Amino acid sequence: MLKKLITTSMLLALGSVTLPLHAHTSSTDSVSSSQHMYKDYSVYFANEEQRIEYARKYHGQIVDTLHNALIVSLSDKEFLSARSSGDIILEHTPPQPINRAANALVKASQNTPTPAQVSGIPNFPCYPTLEETYExxxxxxxxxxxxxxxxRIGQSWKKEQGLGGHDLTVLVIKNKKRNKDKKLPTMYMQGALHAREYTAGATTIKFAQHLLENRRTNPDIKWILNQREIHILLIANPDGRKYAELGKLWRKNTNTAYCATNEEQIGADLNRNFDFGWNSTPYSSDEQCSNTYQGPVAASEPETQVIQSYINSIFEDNRGELDTDAAPLDTAGLFIDIHSHGGMIMWPWSHLRTPPPNSTGLSMLGHRLAAYNGYAAFQVGNRFHVSGSADGYAYGQLGVASFTYELGREFFEHCGNFEGEIFPNTLKSLIYAAKVAKAPYKISGGPQILDYKLEGAGNVAIPPGTPINLTAGIYDDFFGRQTYTPLPPSQAIKKVKLIIKKQGEGIVQRLKLPAADGIYDSPQEQLNYALDTSDWDDGRYTLILKAQDVTGQWGVKYAKYLTIDDDASTQNQAPVADFTPTCTYGTCQFDASKSTDDKPGLKYRWFIGSETYRQEYSGEKIEYVHEMAGTYYVTLVVEDANDISAVKHAVFDLDGKYLPIANFTYQCSNLTCEFDSSSSTDPDGQITERLWNFGVDGLYLPGNVKETFTFPVAGEYRVAFVAYDNDGLYHETFQFITVN
Incomplete structure (x- = not known):
């Protein structure tokens, strides 16, 4: 495929396409498309890995999420295809027809809104509305x-049609005085291209706020604002976002030209509408009422055209004409498209299974970015084909390193999860992304530095000679979760340098720091260095760490401020970590305000989950939604202004839902067997449905408590039974049986 695809306007001029750029399709087209009827189905997953797999596979069709099932909207053809692939899938049959707005409000009730809520999306106060975002x-x-x-870079479909609508607004951040006419390496990010993804829209404005509000106190952020341009398209699909704020699980834009017979399915999927690889895969639909409708032609939607035009204006074209042409290793710039959900970070090719020509650099950086959230990282085309995607356009047309983030587990993510876990960890990933934007294909190959601390000083002024312990972890193998391809290669650490600058004077000292164990010989090393400040003059110092691996590749720099003041106090009392849990069915509030220190400014990190896997949260008070009953492990780490830490561990047995217990017995005579599942139970409810898979055709089909089945030939068969309860949970068991 040639890179420089013929644009829509060129096709129109040549007469190859008769449909006007934003024209309504004919009534015949609309009726034909609406004949494809869609139903809601439950696709059940057994574990976290399978959930991620199904989130990828059904991403465009997801309309809701349960504890161990995705609710997906499928045509009859798509349902038969899913069932034939062996997925455990049933028609979703709640007591009443599914009401997505009502379901959203039920989920929202977990956020404990108060009558005094005056800002944010109703029942989700952590997510600003479109108008609040712009304000x-x-x-x-x-x-x-x-x-x-x-x-204001362009107009939405509604605004272009004179039907209200909104402008697409980009917030540009850089040090304008320092870099008035200077072109800097650019990081572009956008959110809410799919309207229903609440976390995506909030992440963009919160990232901007964090950069600006911490520029004086955080040397890494100060460096980013001096050395980078950050372009943030706050809400990429503003008209659709307004629909989603009503509690609708709205994905597309609001173009009424499509699916005119069903107002709940109008619009085009903007992330299938970009002018690269358009209409080339089955994961982009030509059915107007589909959630993944790609539009009548590439870049048919005004939002798509506006975004394409803007990124063309801020990035240079660094790729050749062919799909096999790589961008140079020193290509500057980074494109990030924020979505939800799924817990993954992906890169192009989106429309091809073959690796992109910059596969090595994209894979390395993708795994680096995913590590901060513990997400899976992979090339989109390895698992499913997405044609006409935004990241595919940015990389395919311009050679810019491009990534899609899929945050969290739900479209309407619980506020406690977003504020305590998702955003704090995503923020670390975005900070790293901004640092590597000068040459992302190259710099991401270097080691990363984590948990850099100046124990005994932190961000507090100290007198000269105060004992300071510089600690950090140096990692060349800090990657996201391995999924379908091997992790990138890691190298042993070669050396670590400390550069000390004094405000107003520049560099005053350079040091090579030793490994804590005395030798650098591993991809993971620790620093524990006693820093002597006895002869340091008063002033503010910047301590910059950087690490190199054995291939000679340096990683990004990490910095801390240190203030020396001869009149500062030498007194510091170590903090004490403590917290109070308040748990109800399915939810716990953890409050660390009982933690103490002799100075204000404690920082809080939580690690909560099972004995083997825990999620990281931040904040003095957090909310943890666990849903399932079981044993949970909680660790609180508090860190004072002097970078001194304290830890408290606790184990809780929490109340919540219980899985049903599937079980069956059997008796066989020749090729015919009688199966009995009456011994299956549900600890907190009742079993409402049963599926049987007799190991012949791979299908899971609804059945009764007792079933009789005749096998076609003698041999061994894997027979599986699945029990579903009234909470929508399931448990599967299987046995190998032999018939003669």
């Missing part, structure tokens, strides 16, 4: 005029 952006521009520029 926050205006406030940032007014407060930080030397760092912020707001650009």
């Amino acid at each position: 926050l952006a205006e406030q940032l521009a007014a407060k930080y005029p030397n760092f912020v520029e707001l650009k």
Whole structure:
């Protein structure tokens, strides 16, 4: 496939396409498309890995998420295809026809809204509305005029049609005084291209706020604002976002030209509409009422055209004409498209299974970015084909390193999960992304530095000679979860340098730091270095760490401020970690306000989950939604202003839902067997449905408590039985049986 695809406007001029760029399709087209009827089905997963797999496989069709099932909207053809592949899938039959807005409100009730909620999406106060997002952006521009520029880069479909609608707004962050006319390496990110993805829209504005509000106290952020341009398209699908804020699981834009007979399915999927690889895979639909409808022609939607035009204006074209042409290793720039959900970070090719020509660099950086959330990382085309995607366009047309983030587990993510876990960990990933934007294919190959601390000082002024312990972890193998391809190669650490700068004077010292165990010989090393400040003059110092692996590749720099003041106090009392749990059915509030220290400014990190896998949260008070009954392990780490830490561990047996217990017996005579599942039970409810798979055709089909089955020939068969309960949970068991 040639890279420089013929654009829609060129096709129109040549007469190859008769459909106007934003014209309504004919009534015949609309009726034909609407004849494809869609139903809601439950696709059940057995574990976290299978959930991730199904989140990829059915991503465009997902309309809701249960504890161990995805609710997906499928045509009859898609349902038969899913069942024939061996997936455990049933028609979703709640007591009443599925009401997605009502379901969203039920989920929202877990957020414990109060009558006093005056901001945010109703019942989800952590997510600003579209108008609030734009207002926050205006406030940032007014407060930080030397760092912020707001650009209205184009119009939504509704606004273009004179039906209200909204502008697409980009917030640009850089040090304008320092870099007035200078072109800097650019990081572009966008959120909510799919309207229903609440976390995506909130992540963009919160990232901007964090950069601007911490530029004076965080040397890494100060460096980013001095050395990078950050372009943030706050809400990429504003008209659709307004629909989603009503509690609708709305994915597409709001173009009424498509699926005109069903107002709940109008619009085009903007992430199938970009002008690269368009209409080349089965994961992009030509059915107007489909959630993944790709539009009548590439870039048919005004939102798509606006985004393409903008990224073309901020990135240079660094790739050749063919799919096999790689961008140079030193290509600058980074494109990030924030979505939810699935817990994964992906890169192109999206429309091809073959690796992209920059596969090595994309894989390395993708795994680095995914590590902060513990997400899976993979090339999109390895698992499913997505044609006309935004990241595919940015990489395919321009050679820009491009990634799609899929955050969290739900479209309407619980506020406690977003604020305590998802955003804090995603923030670390985005900070790293901004650092490598000068040459992402190359720099991401170097080691990363984690948990860099100046124990005894932190961000507090200290007198000269105060004992300081510089600690950090150096990792060349800090990667996301391995999925379908091997992890990138890692190298042993070769050396670590410390560069010390004094404000107003520049570099005053360079040191090579030894490994804590005395020798650098592994991809994982620790630093534990006693820093002597006895002869340091008063002032603020910046301590910059960087690490190199044995191939000679340096990683990004990490910095800390250290203030020396001869009049500062030498007193520091170690903090004490403590917390109070308040748990109800399915939810726990953890409050660390009982933790103590002699100075304000404690920082809180939580690690919660099973004995073998725990999620990281941040904040003095967090909310943890566990849903299932069981034993949970909680660790609180508090860190004071001097970087001194304290830890508290606890184990809780928490109340919640229980899985049903599937069981069956059998008796056989020749090729015919009688199966009995009456011994199956549900600890907190009742079994409502049963599926049997007799190991002949691979299908899971609804059945009764007792079933009789005649096998076609003698041999060994794997017979599986699945029990479903009234909570929508399931348990599967199987036995190998031999018939003669």
